[in-house]
Amino acid sequence: MITRIDLNADMGESFGPWPMGADSALLQVITSANIACGFHAGDPDVMAQAMAQAVENGVGIGAHPGLPDLQGFGRRRMQIAPSEARNMVAYQLGAAQAMARKADGHVRHLKLHGALANMAAEDATLAQACYEGALAVDPDIILMVISGTQQAFAARSLGARMAHEIFADRTYAEDGLLMDRRLNGAVIHDPDQVCARVLAMLQAGAIITAQGTHLPAQIDTICLHGDTPQSVTLAKALRRAIEGAGVMLRRFDGEYAS
Template sequence: MRTVDLNADLGEGFGAWEMGDDAALLGVISSANVACGVHAGDWDVMARVMREAVARGVGIGAHPGFPDLQGFGRREMQFSPDSAANLVRWQLGAAQAMARAAGGAVRHLKLHGALANMAARDEALALACFRGALSVDPALVLVVLAGTAQERAARQLGAPAACEIFADRAYQADGTLLDRRLPGAVIHDPQLAARRVLAMLRAGAIQPEDGPPIPTRIDTICLHGDTPGAIGMAQAVRAALEAEDVAITAFPGEPLR
């Protein structure tokens, strides 16, 4: 039986402002990427999500982003390599402390938003971020955007990694995500998302809107928790996978070859 991981970006509320239904998504996914209080989230939100993840047996990941609460970490910022590494270390440390207090541990790291998109294009930035994370925990699994500079950086480092595709996002010809501001960049139809995921798994390749398929290892599938209708999307994708005899389980985190 084939296995695949389902992950979602959670813990993105702040104080009295909620973002997405974390509890419901934790009933569907196998790995949670928890915001670290920089692009979104706060200490109380982190604590709650991590307690629930531990109770449900869902893998915990740190989800560091740019210090941009107003822009939700989706606006590009410029950092030196050393500063980018420290930005990631700082957020990972917070996530580790909160996970430990909840009776769990941070197993993986996934970059968020503009930081992730820039690192998907810029291998030097990806290396800086990943080296920063691995300097804190060399066993950390790096969740990388499949087919991009992030994947190349993880391969160069020989680090445990999980290659990620997106259920609710469209791709460009180079394997990066289509800008959210463009029409069709975000997919809202749960059945369309499910069909796209199955097609990519069967092909073992990312399928851009324009351009040939990009062969890749596929270890995990992302479902954005802040997307309207996220719960229905997650349920539809999981149901489609299970109907194809694909088991949902946390990724093994094997180094890239």
């Protein structure tokens, strides 16, 4: 059984007068926050508020760069060249760093969003380009990677600091990748189901697919999506279940890849 774990959530995804998620409430439950950088969601005011609240709650701040697609919330795939990926990630990380400093905090990790993350999970060349962009800005930043995917392979090849992530509210295909959101059952809404599957994965030290296959994996952090309507309920239930199982909840260290 894994004895220590981080709980992260994607947030800062409101835009102007359009609200998304319950950032203030989530930041009282989680230990790491992945804050949108303005391409797929978020804006300077939303970023500033999320950063300040993360600092206030002692939550680790992460940049959450995505594809430039506000209308599609960064969940529609695009064709991008490696050079575009490097610059796109570097640009968004720079924005996150500026807003974090303004809030007397700092960006300690980076996690790719949505379609960009899924593409990088399948394509090591794209993942490496994204991470090269981040490391050019901050060589010590922790790369939060989807455990067992090409993201992890690319980060390891770059010798970067890493934190391996699994998802509490998403189901896995047999290849260890996330199931397409458009498929029935791809997103899990039931708190009991979320808690049971996460504890099972922590117990096994493995990703458990929708078919029940166990894929051994390093697990440093668990993700909940902040745009899920019941995200706060899920987060509170999951935190209770994790701590009730004797697992310590705290921010990941981000070990250097070996």
